[in-house]
Amino acid sequence: MQHAKITGWGKCVPPAVLTNADLMTFMDTTDEWITSRTGIKERRICHCNFSDMAIVSAQRALAAADLDPKDLDLILLGSLTNDSLCPNTASIVADAIGATNAAAIDINTACTGFLYGLHIGTNLIKAGAHRKVLVIGGEFISHYMNWSRRDVAVLFGDACGAVTIEATEDEVGLLASRIGCEADAKYAIQITNLGSAYSRLSDEFLYVGWNFQGQEVFKRAVKAMAYACEEVLKQTGLTVDDIKLVVPHQANQRILDALAKRLGIDADKVFVNVDKYGNTSAGTIPVALAESLEAGLIAPGDYVLTASFGAGLTWGAGLIRWGDRVTPLRESTAELPHCNQTALEVLAPHIARYNEHAKRNS
Numbered sequence: 001m002q003h004a005k006i007t008g009w010g011k012c013v014p015p016a017v018l019t020n021a022d023l024m025t026f027m028d029t030t031d032e033w034i035t036s037r038t039g040i041k042e043r044r045i046c047h048c049n050f051s052d053m054a055i056v057s058a059q060r061a062l063a064a065a066d067l068d069p070k071d072l073d074l075i076l077l078g079s080l081t082n083d084s085l086c087p088n089t090a091s092i093v094a095d096a097i098g099a100t101n102a103a104a105i106d107i108n109t110a111c112t113g114f115l116y117g118l119h120i121g122t123n124l125i126k127a128g129a130h131r132k133v134l135v136i137g138g139e140f141i142s143h144y145m146n147w148s149r150r151d152v153a154v155l156f157g158d159a160c161g162a163v164t165i166e167a168t169e170d171e172v173g174l175l176a177s178r179i180g181c182e183a184d185a186k187y188a189i190q191i192t193n194l195g196s197a198y199s200r201l202s203d204e205f206l207y208v209g210w211n212f213q214g215q216e217v218f219k220r221a222v223k224a225m226a227y228a229c230e231e232v233l234k235q236t237g238l239t240v241d242d243i244k245l246v247v248p249h250q251a252n253q254r255i256l257d258a259l260a261k262r263l264g265i266d267a268d269k270v271f272v273n274v275d276k277y278g279n280t281s282a283g284t285i286p287v288a289l290a291e292s293l294e295a296g297l298i299a300p301g302d303y304v305l306t307a308s309f310g311a312g313l314t315w316g317a318g319l320i321r322w323g324d325r326v327t328p329l330r331e332s333t334a335e336l337p338h339c340n341q342t343a344l345e346v347l348a349p350h351i352a353r354y355n356e357h358a359k360r361n362s
């Protein structure tokens with residue numbers, strides 16, 4: 001039977017850091033509120049295009065696998081913050097990295113975009129339809145942020161990550177996965193005033209708004225991720241005791257604690273970097289995977305559990321058996337364009353626009 005081994009991994013976090021103290025300079029919030037409610041201390045702000053982060057992540061993952069981009073036959077890219085409506089970002093990445101033989105598909109399931117991509121890519125390899133797949137997940141959420149909304153703006157950050165998966169006879173890679181969607185709660189997270197459902201003639205058009213029912217999402221997230229984790233454990237006949245590391249979606253420290261408690265798994269087996277990056281949506285899992293490997297937390301043959309939830313409300317979990325290699329074969333020299341501004345400087349015009357808009361409407 002075919003399996004899909006994870007052979008390369010890479011992350012790209014933009015250099016500009018926006019701390020809780022930075023947010024306090026233009027928003028009625030406190031470090032104490034943000035830290036106690038979410039665990040977030042800082043997040044990154046992208047100074048270039050989303051595709052730049054996706055391209056650098058992809059090049060780093062390809063180098064780690066020592067894979068020729070011409071050998072890729074599929075690129076799956078999870079994001080809701082693409083460069084443009086058309087062309088799709090996976091095509092922009094394919095062209096930039098020289099993946100001339102790959103199909104290129106964008107997946108818009110918000111925070112679960114990477115996990116959905118890993119599920120789809122793995123199952124296409126298992127079915128024999130593809131052999132070498134690049135799965136990318138990331139977000140440039142600061143571009144779509146409404147900076148007058150303190151309940152939302154403090155939660156998110158920008159980042160991207162990628163993995164390569166390749167056909168193998170070895171029983172490794174994503175051994176089991178379960179994805180789903182609580183579509184009845186689709187408007188619990190909603191980005192408004194952008195898209196064909198909104199009148200182009202309205203003064204509000206392109207002043208991005210957020211409907212965000214945080215507590216509702218919180219409750220559903222814990223329940224759905226725990227359910228999906230139990231499902232993949234059942235599929236593989238494994239128990240939480242077999243799991244070396246949980247690498248979950250990073251939205252909120254309290255959600256991670258509640259998930260660990262519900263699963264009956266030690267909190268110190270749960271990888272956490274939400275303090276450094278906030279919620280980077282589809283970027284959280286590939287960035288966390290890359291950092292788990294950098295930190296030496298995964299050994300050959302380890303079982304790694306991953307889970308996610310996001311707008312839709314989409315959810316899912318995956319059980320990965322790591323392969324025989326936990327270090328990159330090569331390092332990539334790929335870098336983002338240089339950034340000579342602070343995060344506050346990058347955001348200043350954007351924040352001013354939203355503050356003026358909020359004042360006009362108050």
Ligand code: UT7
Nearest residue numbers: 028029030033037111150151154214215217218251252310
């Ligand atoms: O990955 C998918 C997206 N992620 C999520 O949806 C995350 C899920 N939800 C959550 O993580 C939490 O629900 C939040 C962190 C979003 C909110 O935490 P909470 O404990 O549910 O707070 P709350 O919404 O009940 O807000 C409590 C208070 C409110 O004040 P009043 O009405 O009680 O006086 C808010 O106005 O906190 C106030 N508040 C803030 N205060 C200072 C909201 N945002 C802020 C802020 N700074 N940034």
